[in-house]
Amino acid sequence: MSNGIFRPLLWPTVLTLVMLPILLGLGTWQVQRLHWKTDLIARMEARMAETPRPLPPRKDWASLDLDNLEYRPFTVTGHFLNDREMRYFTQDRDTSQPGFALITPLKLDSPGDEGAYVLNFE
CATH class of the missing domain: 1.10.287 (Helix Hairpins)
Structure with a gap:
């Protein structure tokens, strides 16, 4: 009601x-x-x-402000260690097709950077 x-x-x-x-x-x-x-x-x-700038020397790495350096491009000189490259299974971002990506270490040749490596992802 x-x-x-x-x-x-x-x-x-x-x-x-x-x-x-x-x-x-x-x-x-x-x-x-x-x-x-x-x-x-x-x-x-x-x-x-931004224009790429040289990577700071290895001795300064511990004191770097990583938040300030995030997404900034750097230049490095060295040689690839192809005998130590790693492959990992992944998918293509655009097509979702399966495949492999490659990670290759780059040993830095700069003075003061002996024993320093950068990983190259492709």
Whole structure:
């Protein structure tokens, strides 16, 4: 029977009161995550577009600010150690076809960098 007066039910009201703040919190988190991701992509693109610079000498590696160097291009000189290359199974990013990727160590030839290696991923 309807008397024209709205009478909310107990359990649907309780569930709504519990879920509403949770859903609002998740929506806010998604917007914050969008801004974080947009800033990250902009920082990556800006740093990757920089002119490559020489890799700092090995003696300075322990004190480097890695967050500041992230995504920045560097130049190195050395020789590939093809006898130590590693293959690993992967998939092509565009076609999802199976294949192999190659990791080849590059031994640095710079003075002061004896025994230092950089890994080349292809």
